[in-house]
Amino acid sequence: QVQLVESGGGLVQAGGSLRLSCATSGRTLTGYGMGWLRQVPGKEREFVAGIHWSGGGYYANSVKDRFTISRDNARNTVYLQMNSLKPEETAVYYCAAARAKYDVLGRAENSFYYWGQGTQVTVSS
Numbered sequence: 001q002v003q004l005v006e007s008g009g010g011l012v013q014a015g016g017s018l019r020l021s022c023a024t025s026g027r028t029l030t031g032y033g034m035g036w037l038r039q040v041p042g043k044e045r046e047f048v049a050g051i052h053w054s055g056g057g058y059y060a061n062s063v064k065d066r067f068t069i070s071r072d073n074a075r076n077t078v079y080l081q082m083n084s085l086k087p088e089e090t091a092v093y094y095c096a097a098a099r100a101k102y103d104v105l106g107r108a109e110n111s112f113y114y115w116g117q118g119t120q121v122t123v124s125s
Contacts, residue, residue, distance in 0.1 A: 001026045002024065002025070002026040002027055002097065002114045003024070003025045003026050003114075003116075004022055004023070004024055004095045004096070004097060004114055004115065004116035005022070005023045005024075005025075005095075005116055005117070006020060006021065006022050006093065006094070006095045006116045006117065006118060006119040007020070007021045007022075007023070007119060008020040008021050008119060009093060009119030009120045009121045010120075010121070010122070011122045011123075011124060012085055012121070012122070012123055012124070013123070013124050014085060014086060014087055014123055014124065014125050015084055015085065016085055016123070017081070017082060017083045017084075017085065018082050018085065018121060019079055019080070019081050019082070020036065020079065020080040020082070020093055020095075020119060020121075021077055021078070021079055022034065022036075022077060022078040022079070022080075022095030022116060023075075023076060023077050024076045024077070024078070024097065025076065028073070028076065029071060029072075029073045029076040029077070029078070030053075030073045031053050031101040031102060032053055032097055032098050032100075032101060032103070033050065033051065033052050033053050033097070033098040033103055033104070033105040034050065034051050034069075034071065034078045034095065034096065034097050034098070035047070035048075035049060035050035035051070035069075035095075035096045035097075035105060035111070035112055036048040036049050036050075036069065036078075036080045036093055036094065036095060036096070037093070037094050037096055037109065037112070038089070038091035038092065038093045038094065038121075039091055039092050039094065039118075040090070040091045040092075044109075045094065045109050046060070046091075047060050047107040047108070047109070048060055048063055048067065048080070048093070049063065049067055049068075049069040049080060050069065050105050050106075050107070050111075051069045051070070051071050051078065052104070052105060053098070053101065053102055053103075055071065057069045057070070058107075060107070063082075063089075066082065066083050066084045066085075067080060067081065067082050067083070068080070068081040068083075069081075078095060080093070082121075085121075085123045086123060087123045087124065087125040088123075089121065089123050090121060090122050090123050091120075091121060092118040092119065092120055092121075093118060093119050093120075093121050094115055094116055094117075094118045095115070095116040096112035096113075096114065096115050096116070097112060097113065097114040097115075098111070098112065098113060098114075099113035099114070
C-alpha cells in the first residue's frame, strides 16, 4: 500500500522560507511522478508544483522562481522548497503521486492518484 507522509509545515512570516518533505513508502519512488497541491478551506485544491519521474520540474505560474521541487529517489522523498512566501499562500499542502510508473503528469488534480494527509503552512503578514 502506497503511503505519503508530509512534514515541514508550520508558521512563517511573509517573505520567509519553508521546506516541505514527502516521504513515500509501499513502493520505490524511482519511476513515479510526484506533485504538491494546496487547498484553502472552501476552495478547490490548487496545483503548486510537479516533478516527472525523469526529474524535470514544472510549476504554477504563481510560484515559479520562488518554489523548487526536487526528489531524492534513494531516500524515497520529495521536497518542496518555498521561498518568499506570501500570506495568501496559507493553505494545507498535499503531496501526491502518480498511479503508475512512467505516467505523464499534468496540473489537474486527477493527474494524481495517491495523496498524503497534508501539512499546514501558515504565512503571517
